[in-house]
Amino acid sequence: QITLKESGPTLVKATQTLTLTCTFSGFSLSTSGEGVGWIRQPPGKALEWLALIYWDDDKRYTPSLKSSLTITKDTSKNQVVLTVPNMDPVDTAKYYCAHRSSRWYRGAFDIWGQGTMVTVSS
Amino acid sequence: QSALTQPASVSGSPGQSITISCTGTSSDVGGYNFVSWYQQHPGKAPKLMIYEVSNRPSGVSNRFSGSKSGNTASLTISGLQTEDEADYYCSSYRSRNTDVFGTGTKVTVL
Secondary structure (H helix, E strand, O other): OOOEEOOOOEEEEEOOOEEEEEEOOOOOOOOOOEEEEEEOOEEEOOEEEEEEOOOOOOOEOHHHOOOOOOOEEHHHHHHEEEEEEEOHHHEEEEEEEEEEOOOOOOEEEEEOOOEEEEEEEO | OOEEEEEEEEEOOOOOOOOEEOOOOOOOOOOOOOOOEEOOOOOOOOOEEOOOOOOOOOOOOEEEEEEEEEEEEEEEOOOHHHOOEEEEEEEEEEOEEEEEEEOEEEEEEE
């Protein structure tokens, strides 16, 4: 059974760097085809795809934030970390991590974490 | 990057069928068969309902079906039930190795 859980600060100040950790179980990021992505959702608004990392360290970022986001993995800890520098109040959102496999349910996130709400104060 | 376009809201009576559209371009929906659909109830995480345009994950009701024509994908819910009331999002692979979500559709069961 695959599970994911996001953790990190609930409140950050503008211009600070946000670091979020996704801790997962039920799969390994050392296994071919496995991946973890990050998605965010501002209150009352739509989902926004942010970044994705695969078992082979292939990293993908949304073009609008590509120059600022960083996604990394720690296979030994079963964790994926997303770093967002220079936070702004518009970055206030619930941040989700989710499982992706290139072997089944291709192109989709089949299992999601519960999400973590991050508020950016000015 | 621009989101895929969905209607803001769709409604139907119990037992009816409704269809939600998801319009993109030849660089995403029209160019690849990696369209997926998610259901999100208030305060909950999204749930995968359809992947690769028309495939249902195990456990998802066969009342949900997906299709695609040109640059527009569609999700159809047949035999609408009260528990289907939720927000629905489409997603597609987009060229240059990224994905994009739709603007979201609120489904109301009258």
